[in-house]
Amino acid sequence: MSGDEAEKVYVAPGKYDEFYYFVSGGFSGQLATYGIPSGRLLKVIPVYSVNPENGYGYTEESKPMLNTSYGFVPWDDSHHSELSQTDGVPDGRWVFINGNNTPRLARIDLKTFRTVEILEIPNSAGNHSSPFITPGTEYVVAGTRFSVPVPNKDVPISTYKENFRGTISFIKVDKDKGDMSIAFQLITPPYDYDLSHAGKGPSYGWFFFSCYNSEEANTLLEVNASQKDKDYIMAVNWKKIEEFVAQNKGTMMESKYAHNKWSDETHSATSEILTSTRTLKPEDVPGCIYYIPCPKSPHGADVDPTGNYIVGGGKLATVIPVFSFEKIKKAIESNQSDGNVEGIPVLKYDECLAGEVQNPGLGPLHTEFDDKGFAYTSAFVSSEIVKWKVETREVVDRMPVYYSVGHLSIPGGDSRKPWGKYLVSMNKMTKDRYLPTGPELTQSAQLIDISGEKMKLLSDFPTIGEPHYAQGIPADLVTKNQIKIYKIEDNKNPYATKSPNDAKVVREGNVVHVYIAAMRSHFTPDNIEGVKVGDEVYFHMTNLEQDWDIPHGFAVMGNQNSEMLVMPGETCSLKWVPERAGIYPMYCTDFCSALHQEMQGYVRVSPKDSNTPLTFSTGNK
């Protein structure tokens, strides 16, 4: 340490960080937002996991977001965040993140920092090589990590080679609204599709997917999928496939999958079950898919800012192969191949290779780039970051990280325009780096200054869940679009209460709808009688505030559900089924005002057969 590190990461009170960083939560299923260089946690955005802290996945409005063809799945494993791009540069509109376990793809709107769309990916299992995007956000991709029968069916596992297949899905993104729809799915040989990146510049129109297990093993992959010297990077010409799709090539396959969308107008989600996708086999799209041999069980497939080079991260390899797009094109044109797999030509390694980075560290995984022609590769086994020159492939610097880095991330580091000032190393182990917290320790990120010739470690900061990948972006690209409140007059929730005068309690059989208006520092109504044991009570609360940073919360005693936070101008509904007669306090859970503690009320619950009339009031009204 040289002494000026503290100054470099110090962001004075009241000042803003220079970059937003969107760090995946891994097994937490969420997406965390940090400020860089301070490493301050700004917000955890609930995506795939229920979040009783604010009611996500518990309120009636948000429940449909987590619907799938398997039903309500309240958790996922979120690995990679990817910012939308315009012209190959992150634009700060949306961030996408994959769900690895129950294959899904989510879009978060950076106006509100809310998950606004989740699309299930059918015919997939383990959506890992996702959600990488094309330079104009035309498509976001989803490649399956586990090959499975397509469509899924009951077969002996030992029939892997015959019955299992991989799929690569291209999901179209609406240019203005961001809405996602599956454009087509490629049915591929039964490998494990791991990571991917789109071509850009000269390689625009192509997509590169790494894959391992070309051995097609279905058991003890640790050994059985590590036998071949080389697996593949799959090159897909999506531009050309678009032409085949326009000609209606391929087969519409029956497949059930959920498409969930959030509306900022109704403040609620809808879930639709879709029933088919267009599937394309390699023979449906001749000349569109090629395998490039890549040593050995490659993980990262990263494209440099110019789009000329594709870097494979062979996690068991002793070198980093750097492929030249120019040479790949020539190899395709020369028609010389090392045979084919299920009709997919295998190009010759040497003909595609620009060169290899020698001695890159053990277990190279991922590569990102700066704006000065350098690449940075994470080496998991030797726990270091290796800096090398893209054009010459020579290593110019290396530094240890603590410990065992997975992904690394430079703002814009996988785009056409990296902001090459910081690098964040996301480490898988922390051991002795922080005060110990029992056997389960925090995960860690390390901030590294890459503005100079030598990399400099600046700080460590703990992260939520397990950070896999992260993406950073200059803060002003996001702050300029922020909204502070939802306008109450635009609230189209059918259960909205737009004035305290409209507050009411309505019984429909054994369902009781409570329309609550919340305004500092009281609920209208705050005394409710006539609810009976076993009733299905819905508290529909509208926050009438139109003031910045004044959410109201709502909770009722003994509710086997959660609480909810309602933002200014929003309506949220919380279900409660009381099981015992008595008096139940309800109160505001978000310290809203000087009289927040007074923001409370009572619900009287009477026995099922009682005659207590349904009444409601606030104050003397």
Place this chain on the structure above:
Amino acid sequence: MNKTSRILILVSALVMIAIYFVPVWNISLDAPQYPEGLGMQIWINKMTGDLQIINGLNHYIGMKTIQPDSIQELKFMPYILGFIIMYGLLVVIINKKSLLLSWIIIMIIIGAIGAYDFWSWEYDYGHNLDPTAAIKVPGMNYQPPLIGSKQLLNFNASSMPDIGAFILFASGIAAIIILIYEYKKSKIKNTGL
């Protein structure tokens, strides 16, 4: 009155049309938890700004809600301004110093009544508080100053003229200067110097 004076009076009268399109008075409220500030602008015919938020906060001290619809002045002030402008045009057409003098006097009277009326609204809002209010500070009233700043609990309330008031003020001053000039000129003529 000479041509230049009449043109200047015409400009002074016409420039007041702009008052219809800009706020006349501005009340701003600053508090530790409102770094972005709260504001309320009073126009010739309406009130804008963070009224809803200010009303929400005021209920703690029992202040009446500010409802622009119930303030009659906002309904007839546009006509009074129209009258002032028309009167100015009349001064230009009829071209008499005495008429110019009366225009100035009318402007001063209307301005003074307006200021008093505004002050009495402030007094009413600041003093006539709901006795059941949550926050009661003995001896405290919440009347903002007519011009200037005052600390009202956690809020520092500043009341300042806005563009409309400045225009009105500038037109009045211009009219006075023209009047003085015209009187001096005629004095010189009469004495034959």
